């Protein structure tokens with residue numbers, strides 16, 4: 001079976017998380033991703049949060065599968081010459097440096113177009129044009145400025161960031177979509193184009209329903225929020241605790257063992273259609289016909305009591321027992337799975353969502369495989385490259401440099 005992006009060559013100038021997740025996805029789909037790294041230094045994540053001395057960190061290995069690594073000092077004259085040839089030889093260039101870094105190296109969008117008019121030039125920055133456009137940005141800055149933090153957490157506590165890397169990996173997904181869209185467009189136009197994704201925009205896009213609620217607030221309290229009917233609303237979308245955010249009320253409830261296991265919980269959604277079955281399962285058949293509880297409207301001001309009653313029942317069972325009982329009744333629910341449980345879950349191994357990879361200096365480790373499954377383009381997860389592992393291959397194989405030219409570039413410290 002051929003890979004979907006076979007024949008597409010990516011010049012990967014990305015580092016840390018947002019850019020590397022994008023190019024990793026493209027590599028999984030079969031693109032030849034050439035990761036350019038500073039000689040002797042490489043992507044900063046190689047050395048961050050190391051669990052084994054002198055071995056590429058899991059942070060790096062889990063974000064850079066299926067890529068090739070070339071070291072290149074793009075600030076030296078020889079390095080710029082080689083970099084220009086790489087631009088001419090690639091279809092896509094991806095970067096997520098601080099604003100202006102590539103311009104300072106002399107590679108503006110205008111210059112890149114001169115070198116290769118078919119080039120698709122894709123960037124992640126923290127912000128789009130505006131007051132913050134020059135700022136450096138990491139994940140949590142994007143979560144805070146994109147509306148996620150102000151709407152996450154408990155109403156009596158501070159704003160909270162979430163564990164899901166929605167600013168980094170979320171924006172990496174957007175960038176990958178922008179790139180394949182531009183590649184598709186290039187088939188017709190013959191020209192490349194600029195693809196720009198701001199992390200603030202990416203987070204806000206994922207917080208769309210919170211901007212919905214901001215506007216609903218002008219017309220009265222948000223009745224599905226825990227602040228209704230007794231709490232206070234001010235003039236901005238509040239933090240929703242564990243409320244579902246959709247039209248069907250949901251909450252996290254305790255299960256057996258919660259006193260010692262921080263993940264002995266399950267999320268239960270009281271979808272209107274399954275209310276009678278849920279009421280029956282928790283032993284509250286009386287709620288099925290009682291007008292005080294029978295309709296979603298009647299329950300809305302009493303959601304705290306509804307979930308307290310559900311919890312009385314769930315606390316008598318493990319989260320998996322609750323799942324086994326409620327699932328056949330079509331009650332939407334999900335146990336809170338720990339990372340340990342996810343790592344050990346056989347079905348996730350079977351689908352390639354959790355993959356074991358072997359690495360020459362680290363040995364075996366687990367990673368998250370491609371979350372997008374194509375029926376005719378399999379994604380094998382191959383280990384990340386060592387720093388500069390493919391320098392010679394790329395200089396000779398992609399750029400056609402001779403042994404003597406490669407030796408001279410090394411002598412100058414360009415590679």
Ligand code: CAO
Nearest residue numbers: 016017018037038073074096097098101126136137138139
């Ligand atoms: N050869 C020579 N120089 C190189 C090089 C190479 N191969 N690769 C990078 N460099 C240089 C850059 O040109 C830059 O130099 P200047 O400052 O002189 O222009 C320098 O290395 C460092 O780049 P940087 O400023 O991007 O790196 P940083 O560690 O200071 O900042 C980050 C990191 C992530 C805050 C910043 O890159 C950024 O804001 N990126 C955009 C937003 C983003 O993607 N954030 C997600 C990060 S993941 O949480």
